[in-house]
Amino acid sequence: SPALFLGRTLHCDYGELARRAGAIGAALIREGMEPGDRAALFMTNRPQFLEVLFSAWYAGLAVVPVNAKLHPKEVRYILENSGARALFVSRDVGNALEPQLSGLESLSLIVDVESAGYGDMLDAPAAEPVHRAPDDLAWLFYTSGTTGQPKGVMQTHRNLLAMTLTYFADVDTVSRDDTALYAAPMSHGAGMYAFPHVLAGARHVVPESGGFEAREVFELANHHGNVSMFAAPTMVKRLVDFASEPGVDCSGIKTIVYGGGPMYAEDIRRAMDVMGPRFVQIYGQGESPMTITALSRAHLLDSSHPRHAERIASVGVAQSCVEVRVADEDGHPVPPGTTGEVLVRGDTVMKGYWRNEAATEKTIRDGWLFTGDVGRLDGDGFLTLMDRSKDLIISGGANIYPREVEEVLLRHPAVHEVSVVGGPHPEWGEEVVAFVVVRPGSTVDGGQLDALCLDAIARFKRPRVYRFVDALPKNNYGKVLKTELRALLQSG
Numbered sequence: 001s002p003a004l005f006l007g008r009t010l011h012c013d014y015g016e017l018a019r020r021a022g023a024i025g026a027a028l029i030r031e032g033m034e035p036g037d038r039a040a041l042f043m044t045n046r047p048q049f050l051e052v053l054f055s056a057w058y059a060g061l062a063v064v065p066v067n068a069k070l071h072p073k074e075v076r077y078i079l080e081n082s083g084a085r086a087l088f089v090s091r092d093v094g095n096a097l098e099p100q101l102s103g104l105e106s107l108s109l110i111v112d113v114e115s116a117g118y119g120d121m122l123d124a125p126a127a128e129p130v131h132r133a134p135d136d137l138a139w140l141f142y143t144s145g146t147t148g149q150p151k152g153v154m155q156t157h158r159n160l161l162a163m164t165l166t167y168f169a170d171v172d173t174v175s176r177d178d179t180a181l182y183a184a185p186m187s188h189g190a191g192m193y194a195f196p197h198v199l200a201g202a203r204h205v206v207p208e209s210g211g212f213e214a215r216e217v218f219e220l221a222n223h224h225g226n227v228s229m230f231a232a233p234t235m236v237k238r239l240v241d242f243a244s245e246p247g248v249d250c251s252g253i254k255t256i257v258y259g260g261g262p263m264y265a266e267d268i269r270r271a272m273d274v275m276g277p278r279f280v281q282i283y284g285q286g287e288s289p290m291t292i293t294a295l296s297r298a299h300l301l302d303s304s305h306p307r308h309a310e311r312i313a314s315v316g317v318a319q320s321c322v323e324v325r326v327a328d329e330d331g332h333p334v335p336p337g338t339t340g341e342v343l344v345r346g347d348t349v350m351k352g353y354w355r356n357e358a359a360t361e362k363t364i365r366d367g368w369l370f371t372g373d374v375g376r377l378d379g380d381g382f383l384t385l386m387d388r389s390k391d392l393i394i395s396g397g398a399n400i401y402p403r404e405v406e407e408v409l410l411r412h413p414a415v416h417e418v419s420v421v422g423g424p425h426p427e428w429g430e431e432v433v434a435f436v437v438v439r440p441g442s443t444v445d446g447g448q449l450d451a452l453c454l455d456a457i458a459r460f461k462r463p464r465v466y467r468f469v470d471a472l473p474k475n476n477y478g479k480v481l482k483t484e485l486r487a488l489l490q491s492g
C-alpha cells in the first residue's frame with residue numbers, strides 16, 4: 001500500500017517505509033547509539049520526518065522532534081537539555097543552526113536528510129526493531145514555554161499507544177482508503193496523528209509547501225480523497241474563508257480535527273455551515289497528548305439538543321482512555337457547574353518532565369495531572385474551558401473571563417478575529433481592551449460593538465477600549481499571544 005507522499009508524488013510504500021526505517025535504525029546502532037538514547041529531529045514537514053521517527057524507534061531510541069520555527073538558540077537549549085546523541089535536520093532550517101552546535105558534548109551524529117550520507121544510510125541492510133517496554137521513553141516533547149524555559153515532557157510508548165487507540169474510539173475511524181494530511185507542524189500533535197493512520201495502512205501526505213496553505217489543502221484533498229488533518233482554530237478559519245468562495249469543492253476532506261486553542265461557538269457554527277459535517281474537536285496538552293476530551297462529530301451536529309449551543313462552545317467529554325475531573329485548589333473534585341482546575345488521569349498522562357523532579361511533583365499529584373487549565377463540567381460530563389488564570393481580567397475587583405466577551409463580539413458579522421485582554425488602569429487595576437480584526441470589505445465601529453455587548457453581557461464586562469488591528473500576534477501553532485497584546489498596552 002502507498003505510504004508517504006510529497007504533494008501528489010509517491011515517496012514510498014509501506015514495505016519500503018519499513019525497510020528504510022530498519023536501515024537507518026541499523027545505521028544508528030552502528031554509530032554506537034544505545035537503547036534509550038535520544039535522537040532529535042529539526043526539520044520542516046517532509047516525508048523523511050516519518051522515516052526518521054520510525055528508524056529511531058527501530059534502534060530503541062527516543063525521539064525529540066523540535067519545532068522547526070524555533071530560534072537556533074532555543075534549539076540548542078533543547079539539544080543540550082535532552083542530551084541528544086543524534087540530530088536529523090533538513091537544510092532549510094539546519095544551516096542556521098550549525099553555529100549553535102559546537103560544544104554539545106553528547107551530540108555525536110548529525111545527519112542532513114537531503115544529503116548523500118542519508119542516502120547511504122538508507123541503502124544499508126535493515127535491522128530488526130529493538131525491543132522496548134511500554135513505560136520506556138518514546139517521545140520527548142518540549143512544551144512551548146510561554147513562561148520560563150521549555151520543559152521536556154516524557155511520553156512513553158504506552159502513552160502514544162493509548163493515544164493512538166483512543167483516536168479510533170473517540171475521534172474518527174480510519175481505513176487504508178484514508179489520507180492523513182500534514183499541514184500543521186509534525187513535531188507536534190499533527191505528527192502524532194500519523195500513528196492511527198499507520199496502524200490502518202492509510203496514506204500520508206506532506207504538502208509541497210511544507211506547511212499550511214488553504215488552496216493547497218483543497219487541491220491535495222480533492223486529488224487524494226478522504227483527507228483527515230489536524231488544524232488549529234486559526235487554520236480552520238482560513239480553510240473556511242477559502243471554502244466560502246464560489247466553486248470550492250470540500251468533498252475530498254473527510255475530517256478536520258481541531259484543537260490546541262479555543263474555538264469560538266460562532267466560528268465552528270460557520271465552519272459547519274460552509275464545509276459541512278467534517279469536524280471533531282479535541283482538547284489535549286503535551287502532558288496528555290491529544291487526549292483529554294473530545295467533542296464528536298455527532299455532538300457537533302446534534303443541533304436539536306436543548307444544550308447544543310453550550311456543547312459546541314465546550315471541549316466535549318472525557319476521551320475513553322482517561323478520567324477527567326474539575327477540582328479545587330487542594331485537588332478535591334467540585335460539583336458540576338463549579339469552576340476549578342482540570343485534572344486528568346489515565347494511560348496517556350506523561351511519565352513526568354525530563355530530569356525535572358520538582359516540576360513533575362508539582363504537576364502530577366496522586367496520579368492526577370494538574371493541567372493548569374480552568375474549566376467546569378456540566379451534569380452530562382461536557383467540559384467547558386475558561387481562560388487560563390493569567391488571562392483572567394480583574395477590573396474594579398470583578399473577574400471578567402475574556403472568552404465570554406470574545407464570543408459576543410464575534411457575533412458581529414464584520415468581526416473576523418478578536419482578542420480581549422486586560423490593560424493597565426490607574427483606578428480599576430485593569431480595564432477591558434478588545435483587539436479587533438475587521439473582515440475585509442466590512443466596517444464596524446466601537447459604538448456598534450458596545451451596543452452588541454450591552455445587549456448580551458453585564459455592563460462591567462464590556463470593553464472600554466477597542467483597538468482595530470490588521471492581525472493578531474500568534475505563535476507557530478496559531479495561538480494568539482495575549483502576552484504580546486498586554487505588553488503592547490503596558491508600553492502605552
Ligand code: AMP
Nearest residue numbers: 259260261262282283284285286315373
Ligand atoms: P500544548 O501543550 O502546547 O499543546 O498546549 C496545550 C494547551 O492548549 C492546553 O493546556 C489548553 O490550554 C490549550 N488547548 C488545547 N486544546 C484546546 C481546545 N480544544 N480548546 C481550548 N484550549 C485548548
